[in-house]
Amino acid sequence: MQDLLTKVRACQVCAGLPLGPRPLLQASAGARLLIAGQAPGRITHAKGIPFDDPSGNRLRDWLGLDRATFYDATKVAIVPMGFCFPGTGTGGDAPPRPECAPLWRDQVLSAMPDLALALVIGRYAINWHLPQSKHLPIAALVRAEGPAQVLPHPSPRNNRWLKQNPWFEAEVLPALRRRVARVLA
Numbered sequence: 001m002q003d004l005l006t007k008v009r010a011c012q013v014c015a016g017l018p019l020g021p022r023p024l025l026q027a028s029a030g031a032r033l034l035i036a037g038q039a040p041g042r043i044t045h046a047k048g049i050p051f052d053d054p055s056g057n058r059l060r061d062w063l064g065l066d067r068a069t070f071y072d073a074t075k076v077a078i079v080p081m082g083f084c085f086p087g088t089g090t091g092g093d094a095p096p097r098p099e100c101a102p103l104w105r106d107q108v109l110s111a112m113p114d115l116a117l118a119l120v121i122g123r124y125a126i127n128w129h130l131p132q133s134k135h136l137p138i139a140a141l142v143r144a145e146g147p148a149q150v151l152p153h154p155s156p157r158n159n160r161w162l163k164q165n166p167w168f169e170a171e172v173l174p175a176l177r178r179r180v181a182r183v184l185a
Contacts, residue, residue, distance in 0.1 A: 001029045001111045008108065013099050014084045018130040023083035024050045027108055028125075031077035032183050034115050035059070036129055038122040038153070041084035050078040058154035064177035065184075075184050077115070079108055081124045092157060096124050116183045118148040126150060139165055142172060149176060 005027060014021045023039045035051070043053040049071070051059055060070050070076055082096025083104070089095065105128070109115075120129045126141065127134045129148050133141055138161075141150035152158050152168065162168060 001027065004107055004111055008083065008104050011083070011104070013103060014082075014086075014097050017084055017097070018087040019045055019085050021040045021084045022048065024048065024078075025080065025083050025108070026050055026071065026073045026076065026078040028073040028077070030074050030114050031112050031179060032114055032116045033076045033107075034112070035076065035078045036080070036118055036120050036125040038124055039080050039093065039100075040085045041093055042085055043058040045085035050080070054156055058156075059151075061152070061171055062154060062176065063180050066181065069184065070138070071088060077112055078107070081105070081122075081128060089113040090126075092155075096163075101128060117179065119151045120148050122153050142168060145175070151176075160164055 005025070006051070008025065009023050011023050012021055022040075022045055024044060037051070040050060041053055041055070044050055044056070047053075050056070051070075056070075060067065063070070065076070080096065082100040084097065084100070086094040086097055118129060120126055123134075123138075130141070130150070138152055140152065142152060142165075144150070152161055152165075
């Protein structure tokens, strides 16, 4: 796993990105929980730590995890669809670069045989992890429980969705916290 992570972190495929390549991920062979997001944002790119921003604060709260547990690679893997900040697009960050997932994703995921739960965040991650569900609305996917749990993106940009779907915080999050605790116990 360490050799693979060294190769991933040295990747230069996205050398033309506005802030340059800086692959961000967290993984270890013994990780039990996978967080499959979109791509690092500008803040996390600058810090070099995945989800170390307001979205990460919200996600940790949703999962009931403190920073130490969340950033313990032996427990939690953070493997986005794109490992580098893709730049800014219309209404937010640009989509993850399409080269990254086919190049690295299967190799990284296959090196983690103990994964028990995947948290799938965002349409690009849904399309990869749950291709049969890619045309379903996010709300329907969030309500479904399976080996992969879909979550809305924890970005403050999704405050409107959260307000329109109060069942998420009332019903899904308590069950998710219990499930995450069981997986990491």
